[in-house]
Amino acid sequence: MMNLVLAAQNADELLKGLGAVGAGIGYGAAAIGPGIGIGIVVGNAITAMARQPEAAGMVRTTMFLGIAFTEALALIGFVVFILLKFT
């Protein structure tokens, strides 16, 4: 009987632990993608500014919006993480 109780407790802890690991991996993966995306956005914006310096204002406007849109993916990942982990 005692063994069954212990096994049940361990299973519960195991599930909690696996849940935490899954949430952490999910958040990390959701942050890596936008990191790469922002690198691509800014890298191409810098290329554009180097080629056409007089268009830097326009390029930076688009770049800022691009960064913010890409960052939304990380925010979605973060929200999924807090909802999985803490609710």
Added chain:
Amino acid sequence: MTAAVSALDAPPVERQLAFDMAKRGLPVAPILVAVAGAIWGWAGAASAAFAVALVLLNFAVAAVSLSWAGKRSIALLMGVSLFGYIFRLALITVAVLAVKDQSWVKLVPLGLTLIVTHLGLLFWEAKHVSVSLAFPALTPQKKGI
């Protein structure tokens, strides 16, 4: 003879965009707070208000840092963009984790408002920017005017 144009001479457009988004976000915020309050009660309303403030702060920090870097060097702009992203994501994470156990916080409205406000303001701003990239605040004109 014309003077050489540098990419560093560009106006701080990021600040203008962030100011526009704040200008649009502040009047919309009470509606979001009211909707969250109607569904989740006072805790939901407080959480939604916190989320709106967090999103506006995030845009403001991004705009100020990118404008600052854009005036100095293009290489710095690259660094500030990438490290700024990590820093702001960490800032949001710390801010939410710091308040998650408070009695006035409900995570579902907080999370939903974070996403809805962020994306909503961006799409709204992008619609206006698409009219003219040079003048982000320009309102689209109706056809026939």
